Amino acid sequence: MTIQTQVLIIGGGITGTAIARDLALRGIHSVLIDRSHINAGASGANHGVLHSGARYTTSDPESSRECMEENALLKKLAPHCIEDTGGFYVAVKEDDENYLADFQHNCAKCGVPCDPLDIKEVLEMEPALSKDIIAAYRTEDSSIDPFRVSYENLAYAVSCGHGFMPYTVVTGFAISSRKIQSVQVKDVLTGREQTIEAGEIVNAAGAWVGQVAALADASIEILYSKGTLLVTHSRLAHHMLLRLRPPSDGDVLCPGGTVSILGPSSVRLTSPDNIKPSVAEVDHIISQGVPIVPSLEQGRFIRAFSGVRPLIAKKKAEGSTDDRQISRGFDLIDHSADGVDNFQTIAGGKLSIFRLMAERVCDQLCTRLKVDEPCRTRHEQLPSTLNCEWIEPGLAPATWLEKQRPDDYILCECEMVPKSAVESILTDSAIKKDSVLLHNIGARSRIGKGACQGTYCGLRLTAHLYEQGVFQQDRGIADLGHFTDTRWKGQRAVLFGEQLKQAELQEAMYCGLFDLELPVPGKPELKIET
Structure with a gap:
């Protein structure tokens, strides 16, 4: 199967999703792919600081000014985030x-x-x-909530008919006449292979930009x-x-x-x-x-x-051994010098300047595609959509109390997430992937983020999805195993005091009662580190 688009964006972090929305506002069609899920890299593993610029006034004045300007803009354009x-x-x-x-x-x-x-x-x-x-x-x-920002950017692009393919990895570029004629991709969950033909390709893969660029025989030292x-x-x-x-x-x-x-x-x-x-x-x-x-x-x-x-x-100061002294600025790399005229990489940068980075990329794309459309993300507010709101702390309990539906039972007690929130999230077909459905629901809500780290809500959510017919046979058990494994990864280093007691309870329930550490027949073995 061949998919055609004007622009292929590789990388579903906060910059990649911002590029997708920026292009949608300019009337340029795009397809966004990521080898995992939204914000799976640095975009989802940070403080969530919208920098004022004060932190970089001494070490990186240019980044300081960029942060200051974007801080003021984003507070006007995305106040709900x-x-x-x-x-x-x-x-x-x-x-x-x-x-x-x-x-x-x-x-x-x-x-x-x-x-x-x-x-x-x-x-x-x-x-x-x-x-x-x-x-x-x-x-x-x-x-700032980087997940809310990315989901809102993506939701707008998808609403405009743009494509989104999570869990999709690039396996190769077909290059001739100084252009990438097609991109070979594979679904990492199913193994299905497809081809994408795009007029322009943007490498926004974050820490993996070097690996993606290497597929086009281009070198970026990260x-x-x-x-x-x-x-x-x-x-x-x-x-x-x-x-x-x-x-x-x-x-x-x-x-x-x-x-x-x-x-x-x-x-x-x-x-x-x-x-x-x-x-x-x-x-x-x-x-x-x-x-x-x-x-x-x-x-x-x-x-x-x-x-x-x-x-x-290349932004590292000569003789410096401290990575904090390396500029937090970004580079927009045109790979024409590498023999590929329709390929560019956006590398480096910071969460606080994601919108600016996307604007620079899209300005260059417009020049290449001969599209005379200005950037609108500098002036138009980022819309708020219901499916993205469930990420917000406190929203689920407030909504549940306001509606007072007796049949809308709570699935996550720590964060008070009701089944209506899960049902709303499930309307997005992009998250319905085997083995990672629970993880995707958690990424779009507060499920699994409370003190129990998924001990109770993981079981309740799995049971609810079986009851609704979403899970069949052993699929839910394998999915629960993956969900538990991802939550465990973050707990292991903080297992002392009350959190250690919580982890022991989870082990007793999941391993002692459900044998979750044992492999599910026909499914990859769940490896719980000890």
Whole structure:
């Protein structure tokens, strides 16, 4: 089977989905593919910080200005995806005095709003902060939901008739006359092979742009920097708390709905695949956060997760060994120099500037396709759709209480997700994939994100889907195994205190009662690490 489109986008992260919407607004048809699901890479494994630019005023002034400008734009264009928390940069005695002294001046040079705060007032607003802080500044940093943004961007593109193919990997390019004439792809779940013919191909594969480019005999040197983050059991602060020192480990506590996220770390890797948090990273991150929020030392963490920052090697300063010193800027690479005229790569960049990156890509595509259409994402609001709203913390219980339907029973007690939310999500045919349906429902809702990390709701959701006829025979058991495995991956490094008790209960239920660790006949073996 051959699929035809004007533009093929490889990579379903926040930039790829933003490109799809930008093109839809310009009347250019696209097909978006990803080897996994939406935001499976760095776009779904980050703090969710909408940077004000203050963090980069010293190390990367250009990125600082880009973040500042996009921060202001996105708050107007996508307010339903952003919690405007504001940021508090705070310093303690052991922090760099010179960095502190220059902070406000450097912000002013980049045009980044930054106001000094009275320490007494700051402690009244944020009681969790250490009483030993010596300085505090307010900035425009906010919390953004990258999943909500990506799903909204994709929902708009799909509503305009654009294509979306998750769990689809590129296996090869057919190149002749300096153009990619067709792209061979394969469904990684079913093994089905297809061909896509596109006038232009965009490589937005994040940490995997180098591998995709290599299929066209093009070379992009990417440095892989792993960042690990920790999710607290409850929300610890109203504002985003950032340690006032050069960017380092464990220096950002970002509020996100009902939890807070602490991190990140920075560890150089040789490959972006098969990454996971380590106990040593967790201990180190907590130790770095404790000086500004002492309660972290005894706090409960329900999950840890890791993502890979794809850094462009040529932006690395000569002689530097610190990945944090590498520019967070992006490159739009035209592969004409590699002998392919209809292929471009967008590499590097940050979550905060995803819209700008997509705009630059689409401007170049319009030039190549001879389409005279301006960018509209700079002015038109990102629409809000119901199926994407279930990601929002607190929405499901509020909706359930408002409607008061006796038959709308709760499937997830931690996050109060009713069956009506699941039924709404299931109207999207793109998520109905064997072996990953529970995972996809969880990605589009709050299921599995509470303290029990799927222990109860995994079983209830599986039973509900059997009852509705969605699951047949052993399909639900295999799906539950995959769902449990993905949740377990994030728990292993934080198994102490209350979370260890929770994990032991899950093991007793899933392994002791249901033998979930045993292979399902005819299905790939579920490997639960011990």
